[in-house]
Amino acid sequence: MIRWSKGLAAGTAGLVLIVLLGIVAPWIWGDDATRLTGAAREGASAAQWLGTDALGRDVLARTLVATRLTLLMTAAATAVAGVLGVLLGTAVWVAGRRVREAGLRLIDVMVSYPAVILALVVAAILGAGRVAAVIGIGIAWTPAFARLTANLAASVAGRDFVATARLLGVPPHKLLTRHLLPNIAEPLLVLLSVAFAGTLTALSGLSFIGLGVQPPSYDWGALLNTGLEALYTNPAEALGPAVAITLTGVLAGFIGDGLAAGLDPRGAAAVRAARRRTKTAKPTPPPADALLVVDDLRVSLPDGTDLVAGVSFHVRPGEIVGVVGESGSGKSLTAMAVAQLLPDGLDVQAATLRLDDLDLLADAEPRRLATEIGVVYQDPSASFNPALRLGGQLTEVLRRHRGVGKAEARKRATDALDSVRVTRPAARLRQHPHELSGGMRQRAMIASALLTGPRLLVADEPTTALDVTVQAEVLALLREINERDGTAMLFISHDIGVIGTLCHRVLVMYGGRIVEELTAADLSAGRARHPYTRALLAATPRLDAADGEPLATIPGRPPAPDARPAGCPFAGRCTEELPDCATTPPPVAVFGADHRAACHALTTAASRGGDR
Amino acid sequence: MIGETAVGPKAPAARGRGLHPWAGFLLRRLAGLAVALAALVVVTFLMMQLIPGDPARALAGDTATGAQVEQLRHELGLDRPLTEQFTSYATGLLHGDLGQSFQTREPVAQVIGSRLPFTAELALLAIVLVLLLAVPLGMAVAIATRGGRRGRLDAAFTFVTGLVGATPEYVLGTLLVLVFAITLGVLPAAGAASVTALILPVAAIALPATCVLARIVRRETAGVLEQDYMRTARGRRLPPLRLYARHALPNLLTGTLTMGGLTLAGLLGGTVIVESVFNWPGLGSRVVQAILNRDYPVIQGTVLVLGVLATLLNMLVDLLLGLLDPRTLNGRNAP
Numbered sequence: 001m002i003r004w005s006k007g008l009a010a011g012t013a014g015l016v017l018i019v020l021l022g023i024v025a026p027w028i029w030g031d032d033a034t035r036l037t038g039a040a041r042e043g044a045s046a047a048q049w050l051g052t053d054a055l056g057r058d059v060l061a062r063t064l065v066a067t068r069l070t071l072l073m074t075a076a077a078t079a080v081a082g083v084l085g086v087l088l089g090t091a092v093w094v095a096g097r098r099v100r101e102a103g104l105r106l107i108d109v110m111v112s113y114p115a116v117i118l119a120l121v122v123a124a125i126l127g128a129g130r131v132a133a134v135i136g137i138g139i140a141w142t143p144a145f146a147r148l149t150a151n152l153a154a155s156v157a158g159r160d161f162v163a164t165a166r167l168l169g170v171p172p173h174k175l176l177t178r179h180l181l182p183n184i185a186e187p188l189l190v191l192l193s194v195a196f197a198g199t200l201t202a203l204s205g206l207s208f209i210g211l212g213v214q215p216p217s218y219d220w221g222a223l224l225n226t227g228l229e230a231l232y233t234n235p236a237e238a239l240g241p242a243v244a245i246t247l248t249g250v251l252a253g254f255i256g257d258g259l260a261a262g263l264d265p266r267g268a269a270a271v272r273a274a275r276r277r278t279k280t281a282k283p284t285p286p287p288a289d290a291l292l293v294v295d296d297l298r299v300s301l302p303d304g305t306d307l308v309a310g311v312s313f314h315v316r317p318g319e320i321v322g323v324v325g326e327s328g329s330g331k332s333l334t335a336m337a338v339a340q341l342l343p344d345g346l347d348v349q350a351a352t353l354r355l356d357d358l359d360l361l362a363d364a365e366p367r368r369l370a371t372e373i374g375v376v377y378q379d380p381s382a383s384f385n386p387a388l389r390l391g392g393q394l395t396e397v398l399r400r401h402r403g404v405g406k407a408e409a410r411k412r413a414t415d416a417l418d419s420v421r422v423t424r425p426a427a428r429l430r431q432h433p434h435e436l437s438g439g440m441r442q443r444a445m446i447a448s449a450l451l452t453g454p455r456l457l458v459a460d461e462p463t464t465a466l467d468v469t470v471q472a473e474v475l476a477l478l479r480e481i482n483e484r485d486g487t488a489m490l491f492i493s494h495d496i497g498v499i500g501t502l503c504h505r506v507l508v509m510y511g512g513r514i515v516e517e518l519t520a521a522d523l524s525a526g527r528a529r530h531p532y533t534r535a536l537l538a539a540t541p542r543l544d545a546a547d548g549e550p551l552a553t554i555p556g557r558p559p560a561p562d563a564r565p566a567g568c569p570f571a572g573r574c575t576e577e578l579p580d581c582a583t584t585p586p587p588v589a590v591f592g593a594d595h596r597a598a599c600h601a602l603t604t605a606a607s608r609g610g611d612r
Numbered sequence: 613m614i615g616e617t618a619v620g621p622k623a624p625a626a627r628g629r630g631l632h633p634w635a636g637f638l639l640r641r642l643a644g645l646a647v648a649l650a651a652l653v654v655v656t657f658l659m660m661q662l663i664p665g666d667p668a669r670a671l672a673g674d675t676a677t678g679a680q681v682e683q684l685r686h687e688l689g690l691d692r693p694l695t696e697q698f699t700s701y702a703t704g705l706l707h708g709d710l711g712q713s714f715q716t717r718e719p720v721a722q723v724i725g726s727r728l729p730f731t732a733e734l735a736l737l738a739i740v741l742v743l744l745l746a747v748p749l750g751m752a753v754a755i756a757t758r759g760g761r762r763g764r765l766d767a768a769f770t771f772v773t774g775l776v777g778a779t780p781e782y783v784l785g786t787l788l789v790l791v792f793a794i795t796l797g798v799l800p801a802a803g804a805a806s807v808t809a810l811i812l813p814v815a816a817i818a819l820p821a822t823c824v825l826a827r828i829v830r831r832e833t834a835g836v837l838e839q840d841y842m843r844t845a846r847g848r849r850l851p852p853l854r855l856y857a858r859h860a861l862p863n864l865l866t867g868t869l870t871m872g873g874l875t876l877a878g879l880l881g882g883t884v885i886v887e888s889v890f891n892w893p894g895l896g897s898r899v900v901q902a903i904l905n906r907d908y909p910v911i912q913g914t915v916l917v918l919g920v921l922a923t924l925l926n927m928l929v930d931l932l933l934g935l936l937d938p939r940t941l942n943g944r945n946a947p
Contacts, residue, residue, distance in 0.1 A: 109648065112874060112926045114881030117918050121655070124903050124911045125662045201780040202881075208782050209888040209900050228786050228889065231801075235790050242783045249778040257774070341847050344759035366849035375847050382840035387862035387936060397848045 008258025011193075014251040022067035032061035044236040051234040053226060062223055063240035070204065070219040070244075073134050073212075077199040080138025082192060085145020092146065093153040100150075107147045115140035115202050123211045130219075133212040137202045141195050148191050152184040190259045197252035204245050220245050286352070290314035291488050292338065292456055295352035299333045302345060305562045308333050309512035312351075315456065318486040320478075322503030322520070324496050324536070328558050330512040332378075332460050335492045339375050339458045340364065355456055367401040374449030374487075378461040380441035384433035391429030394448045402452065416447040420477055439470035446477065450487070457481075457489045463498065475502050496536045500524050505594060508533045511558060511569025516597040529589070530597040532570045568600065576601040637934055645927055652919040656912050657701050661694070663908070670906060671714055710916075711909035715902075720913035723898065728917060730804055731894035735883045735921070737810065738817040739876055745822045746872075750829025751856060751864070758837055769830070777823035781882035785816030785889035802891040813890045817882045825872045832864040832871075839863070862936045869936070873929040877922050884918070 026033075037056040044051045050059035092103035115137060122136030123129075170178070206212035207221025208228075215222070220241040227238030286293040292315040299308035308330040315321045323331040336342045337353070340360055353360040358368055377383035385393055394416070395409035404412070410429055417425035420443040433441060442462060449457055459478065463471040479502060481487055493499050499506055500523045508516040508530065516530035528534055538552035556573045565571045571581040578600050589602040660667070668685040669676075676684075685691050689700060704710065710720035757766045776784075792812060793801035800809045836842060837860065845859040884896030891897070895914050902910035 109926075112877050113919070113922050114878050114884075116881030116884050117915065117922060120884070120899060120903065120911075120918075121659055121915055124908070124915070125659055126664070127906070128903055197778065205780060205782055205885045209885055209896075211900060211903055224783065224786060228789075231786070231790060231794060235794065238786050238790065242786055245783055246775075246779045249780070250775055253774060253778045339847065341843055370847070370849035373847075375844075377840060377844060379840060383844045385841040385845065385859055385863070387866070388859070393844075396850070400848070400850060400854075 005258045005261060007254045008262070011251045011254025011258060015248070015255065018067065018248055018251070019071060021064065022071045025064040025067050029058075029061035029064050032058045033065040041230055041233045041237075043234050050236040050240045053234075053237055054230065059223075059227075059234075059237045059240050062218065063220070063244055066219050066223055066241070067244070069130075069213065069217065070200070070221075070248075073130060073203050073219060074196060074200045077134045077138040077141070077203060078192065078196050080135065081141035081195055081199065082145055082188075084138065084142040086149045086188075088142060089146035089149025090153065093150045104147070104150060107143045107150065110143035111147055113140075115198070116205065119202065119206055120211075123206070128211040128214065130213045130217070133203055133206045137199050137206070140202070141199060144195065145188075145191060148187060149184075152187055156183045186259060186262075190256050193252050193256035193259065197249045197256065200245065200249055200252065204241075286314045287316065289316055291317045291319075291356055292490065293352050293354050294334075294338065295350060297334065297337060297350040297353060298348070299330070299337055299342065300347045300349070301561075302347065306512055307346070307561050308337065309564075311509070311512075311514055313507055313514065313517065315488050315490055317455075317488055318482070319505065320482055320489040320491055320503045322491045322493065322499035322506045323509055324493055324499045324506060325509035326494060326558055328561075329509040331492050331494075331509045334509070335458050335460045335490055338456075338490060339373055340369055341375065370397050370401045371452040372455050374452065374454035374457045376442070376445050376449050376457065376459040376462040379465045380438060380445050381433070381465070383445060384441060386433055388432070389429065390431055390433060390436075390444060394429065394444070394451065397452055412451060413447070416451050417444060420444075420447045420450075420481075422447065438466055439473065442466060442470070442474055443477065446474070446481070450481065450485075453485075455488065457487050458492075459489060460492045461494065462491075464494070471498070478502060495540075496523075496533075497540050508536070511564050512561065513569060513598065515568075515570065515599070518591075518595040518597075522592075522595055527591075527595075529591060529595075529602055530599050531574050531576045531601065533597075535575075568598070574601075634934070641927060641930055645923065648923045649920065652916055652923070653702060653705060654698075656916045656919070657698055659915070660908055660912060667906075667908060705916075710913040713902075713907055713910050715905050715907045715910070720909050723910055724895065724913055724917050727893060727895045727898050727914075730892060731883055731887070731896060732921070733810070734813055734817060734887070734892065734894065735880055737814045738821070738879050738883065739925075741814060741818040742821045742825055742876070742879065745818070746825035747829050747861075747865070747868070749822070750826040750831075750868075751833050751860070753826070754830045754833030754837065755856065758834065770827075773823035773827050777820050777827065779820055781816050781820055781886045782889050784819060785813065785886050788812045788816055789889065804893055809890075813886055813892055816886050816889065817879055821875050821879055821882070824875050825868070828872050828875075829864065829868050832867040833860060835867070836860050836864045865936050866933060869929050869933050873926065876929060877925050880918065880922055880925065 034057060037052060037058075039052055040054055040056045042048065042052045042056075048058045048060065050063065053059055053062065088107070092100055092107065095103065118140035119133065119136030122139060123132045126132035126135065165178075203212060204219065204221030204224070207219050208225045210225065213219045213222050223241040224238055224245070227241060230237045286295065294314065295312045297308055297311045298306055300306045311330070311334055313321065323334060325331045333342065333346075337348050337350075338355075338360070342348060348361075350361060355372060358364055358372060384390070391410060391413065394413040395404075395406070398404040398409040398412060399406065413429060414425045417428055422428055422440055422443045428436065428440075428444065433444075436444065442465075446462070457478075462478070463474050466474060475498065478489065478491070482489060491499070491503055496506075496508075500520050503520050505517070505519050506523050507514050508518075508528075510532050516528065516533045518528060518533075522528065523533075523537075526537075528537060532554075535552070535554045539554055554573060559565070559569065559572070565582040567584045568574070568581045568586045571577055574581065581600050584600070586598045586600045587603045588596050588598045590596045666681075666685075668681050668688060668690055672681045672684050682691075689697055692700075708721050710724070712719055713723060716723075753765065753769045756762050757769075789801045789812060792799045799812055800806065801812075803809055841863075842855075842859060845855055850859075883894070884899070886892070887894045887896035888900060895918060899911060899914040899918070901907075902914065
């Protein structure tokens with residue numbers, strides 16, 4: 001479906017007006033355009049708005065009359081390009097694999113030659129004139145259509161619905177009109193408007209240099225040429241055709257841009273406000289030995305929707321704290337808020353957000369942020385810069401923030417790679433990221449995060465993008481680093497099994513809140529209390545499960561951030577839901593020093609003298 | 613041990629049969645260049661064969677006798693078999709012999725030798741100017757408007773680049789002459805007599821392409837800024853210049869050159885036409901004259917040289933891509 005943006009509407013309306021003008025102009029102003037007044041090269045006046053040319057003819061009338069020939073030639077050249085291009089592209093696509101590859105390569109090369117040069121060849125063969133110009137420019141634009149057609153055919157023909165339709169016995173002509181054309185029509189329309197603007201410019205250019213329309217016929221390009229000669233006596237003579245060519249080109253461009261923007265999902269990006277950081281009230285005292293303190297952290301969209309809705313926790317030195325939850329629970333945003341790496345446009349508020357004595361709510365010193373917090377990202381293949389060698393990327397923080405020399409920094413990077421068991425560490429520094437396997441890349445990422453000896457390592461789903469065996473190796477590596485160096489870690493994962501084996505303490509997040517906080521020992525011993533945590537555990541595949549026992553799933557999906565219930569976010573999916581759950585925020589039930597859960601059902605049970 | 617597979621199957625060392633990735637890349641590019649040049653030679657040769665009617669008759673003029681036409685045909689070698697004509701054309705090229713102008717009897721090689729430097733000067737200056745202007749401009753606007761900020765700047769940039777980018781080089785050239793040469797009288801309107809004479813033609817060729825490329829750069833930059841590796845770089849808390857110049861620039865140039873390479877090659881076409889605006893003594897104005905006079909050897913030679921220039925320009929873009937993004941060394945251009 002075409003989205004009618006302002007530009008698209010303006011371009012279409014303007015071009016329609018110009019086409020109408022092209023139709024009627026020769027009838028209305030045809031006589032004025034050819035009448036010899038004897039007043040040659042007069043300047044602009046009330047009678048002749050753009051003055052007269054060398055033979056005393058009205059320039060404005062000539063410009064208006066030339067619209068028809070210019071548009072006809074442009075349309076003809078665009079049609080030549082479109083028809084030849086679609087035929088060529090289809091032929092290349094229908095041909096065998098070898099012909100296709102050679103053909104596509106040839107089309108690629110042809111696209112890269114300037115249209116004017118091809119037009120010169122055709123003009124040389126056919127002689128200067130309007131036919132040669134139309135054919136030349138038409139042929140010059142053919143490869144662009146051929147390439148688009150071949151690419152579109154390749155992408156559409158490979159899609160499931162085409163295969164399905166073919167299997168269902170839909171006849172070929174219906175397949176074409178019902179399934180293929182609607183899918184390739186819009187990109188073709190975009191190219192048509194781009195080509196229209198391009199052929200208009202090129203054709204007018206050929207006429208301008210004298211190789212297109214020959215006298216006594218004239219189009220805008222030819223008029224511009226005579227206008228250039230008269231530039232000293234009557235500058236307005238050149239302005240008419242100059243404006244006409246540019247305006248028509250711009251309008252066609254509007255149409256192309258408008259259509260393309262409608263096709264491009266990136267064009268619909270929301271407008272965001274700037275990011276701000278503020279303190280909320282009522283800080284609660286954290287444990288005295290806490291390294292990272294997060295109190296009442298909120299991350300919200302500019303419209304006020306909370307993505308993270310008041311999260312409080314702490315990490316002690318040498319402790320691995322895991323955060324687990326489904327996607328959309330706010331766990332990664334929490335981690336990125338701690339690392340000060342949230343995307344633009346999100347609001348961060350908290351009562352406290354600090355790493356030891358480093359206040360993360362104030363504009364913390366870049367050097368301390370870079371060296372005291374190490375970050376391991378989810379996707380190692382996307383998180384290294386593909387264009388830079390590993391050496392530069394790994395040593396950057398040391399050299400920039402610690403003032404370490406190049407040789408020393410490379411030595412330390414080599415040692416760090418060696419310590420996370422990256423093979424041939426010295427040679428790796430000279431390699432680009434794509435030359436490493438996924439597991440090696442994540443090891444290198446961990447080495448990079450540890451190079452400055454950070455006090456906290458934030459690991460945001462560091463094993464999600466890896467194979468299962470590589471996953472186990474990376475987890476073992478993280479545990480080893482924690483035991484060897486005592487590095488504290490905030491470990492984010494959607495996999496409660498992984499969290500349970502690696503971490504000391506676990507935070508279970510749901511709908512932007514922490515619903516349960518417990519030790520890994522309690523978790524593995526089956527002492528989780530919150531219905532959501534228990535549902536997560538039940539949904540984890542187990543090797544010791546009885547044969548034929550179906551894997552439990554949590555019915556429904558997490559609510560969108562702006563549709564969360566006022567009470568417990570899990571209300572609506574919970575099996576133990578009480579009448580208050582959806583409306584009243586759940587109270588926190590405490591089951592021990594490191595174990596609490598926010599749940600109506602648990603506190604009701606406790607107040608009834610339940611199992612605590 | 614999965615972790616020990618140091619070099620994956622896709623790594624270049626394994627693909628290039630032991631060749632250094634650059635060696636394989638250059639070999640492929642040179643082979644491509646050779647094919648393209650051979651194709652240009654064939655096309656320019658066939659161009660002459662496709663001319664309808666009889667070139668000798670057309671050249672000799674209406675008053676010539678049959679014997680004179682025959683004589684001319686023989687001089688031009690048009691009476692010999694096609695393969696023989698091609699062989700003599702190709703061997704002539706190898707010796708730098710492109711034939712003689714019908715019109716002035718001047719060797720075509722000499723015509724090109726005297727004209728090419730002027731065209732190359734315009735085109736190269738324009739390319740350098742486009743790259744120097746478009747990349748910083750597009751990046752600056754992308755950075756300033758990221759996340760939907762500064763809506764007015766965004767709108768102004770889109771409008772101005774849309775307008776200037778859609779203005780043909782020769783129209784812009786005419787307007788520049790009107791303003792700077794005629795109205796203000798500060799710059800020469802035509803000719804190549806002084807260094808200042810370069811300013812208007814180069815501006816006319818470079819400005820529209822700058823706008824087109826700046827829009828591409830802006831789009832590519834916006835895409836690159838959203839990438840994970842830019843978050844990694846932000847995590848290193850680098851100063852802005854280093855963050856954008858070192859971490860964003862190489863990546864956005866890859867996409868920019870892949871898409872904008874056409875714009876750069878198109879500058880050559882713009883140059884050919886703009887030469888007519890400024891009476892610039894380059895190949896473009898000469899080929900127009902030759903086409904109007906049916907001076908076939910000059911057309912043939914000029915088109916061949918323009919084609920070679922376009923080929924070299926495309927190759928230059930490929931080489932830049934290889935330098936900027938080593939992944940493109942392994943095969944096709946697109947990453």
